[in-house]
Amino acid sequence: xxxxxxxxxCGNFASVLNIVARSGGxxxxxxxxxxxxxCTKVILPGVGxxxxxxxSLNEGGWTPVLHEFAITQQRPILGICLGxxxxxxxxxxxxxPGLGWIQAKVRRFQLPQESSLKVPHMGWNTIKVCRPNxxxxxxxxxxxxxxxxxxxxVCSDENDVIASTWHGSDVTAAFARGNVMGxxxxxxxxxxxxxxxxxxxxxxxx
Numbered sequence: 001x002x003x004x005x006x007x008x009x010c011g012n013f014a015s016v017l018n019i020v021a022r023s024g025g026x027x028x029x030x031x032x033x034x035x036x037x038x039c040t041k042v043i044l045p046g047v048g049x050x051x052x053x054x055x056s057l058n059e060g061g062w063t064p065v066l067h068e069f070a071i072t073q074q075r076p077i078l079g080i081c082l083g084x085x086x087x088x089x090x091x092x093x094x095x096x097p098g099l100g101w102i103q104a105k106v107r108r109f110q111l112p113q114e115s116s117l118k119v120p121h122m123g124w125n126t127i128k129v130c131r132p133n134x135x136x137x138x139x140x141x142x143x144x145x146x147x148x149x150x151x152x153x154v155c156s157d158e159n160d161v162i163a164s165t166w167h168g169s170d171v172t173a174a175f176a177r178g179n180v181m182g183x184x185x186x187x188x189x190x191x192x193x194x195x196x197x198x199x200x201x202x203x204x205x206x
Contacts, residue, residue: 003027003202004039006066010048010057010082015188023193033065040206042069044186046082050106050151051094053082063099070101074179076204078135081149084175084182088153101180103156104172111168120150121167127185133162134204135183135197143193145173145185151200152184193206 003020005013007029020027020043027043036042044066046053057063071104079087088098093105098106109119124144129136136143145165152171155161163174165185174183181201187194 002039003041003043004030004036005045006030006033006045006057006060006062008046008053008060010046010053010056012045012047012186012188016043016045016080019188019194019198021204023199023202025198032093033061034067036065036075037073039069039075039180041075041201041204042066042077043080043201044077044086045080045084046086047120047148048082049093050082050091050098050125051096053086054096054098056087057086058096066099070180075200075206076134076179077181077184078201080188081184081186084184085151085153087180087182091151093151102153102160102175102177102182104153104160104175106151107154108151109167115168117174117183119170120148121152121171122148125165125185127148127165127168129163129168130161133174133178135174135181135200136162136163137196137200140196145187145192145193146189147173147185149184153182169198193196
């Protein structure tokens with residue numbers, strides 16, 4: 001089983017490679033889009049701005065091969081942080097269209113002026129698992145993950161949301177539609193909870 005990580009300009013590769021290895025898997029950073037189709041699964045990590053991420057995918061030739069991998073061949077793919085947001089239709093942060101695999105718009109946090117909460121939403125927060133899903137256990141009690149983001153996905157279909165977190169309101173912490181999965185938090189920075197999530201992804205049947 002080979003897990004591929006596209007070498008886009010906004011990736012966070014070292015820590016993702018490490019957590020995959022600790023989860024019993026083997027991941028490789030890919031230099032060329034054609035290598036994607038040699039993989040059984042893909043992780044799309046990312047940090048930074050939405051348009052920068054989409055431009056990196058488009059100009060690097062990754063976009064059509066990712067569509068082939070995820071939509072035509074329906075192989076498992078996990079987006080992390082910006083990687084999750086790129087799976088959506090678009091973002092208020094930019095003007096470029098997203099991959100469009102999940103019908104969702106990425107919106108900036110709008111907090112009341114009197115709120116003590118800050119943007120970005122940064123640090124540890126608990127999640128609420130909404131339904132059975134491939135990534136998160138429904139019977140583990142409190143699960144905590146590390147977040148760093150100013151924008152969050154608002155899904156058109158609430159059935160796509162598999163977990164939420166509270167930051168002024170319930171916001172999407174993770175989504176899944178078939179083989180397409182995304183986590184707004186950083187599993188690679190989330191200790192045992194992140195390790196458990198990644199192990200579930202590594203062990204998913206292809």
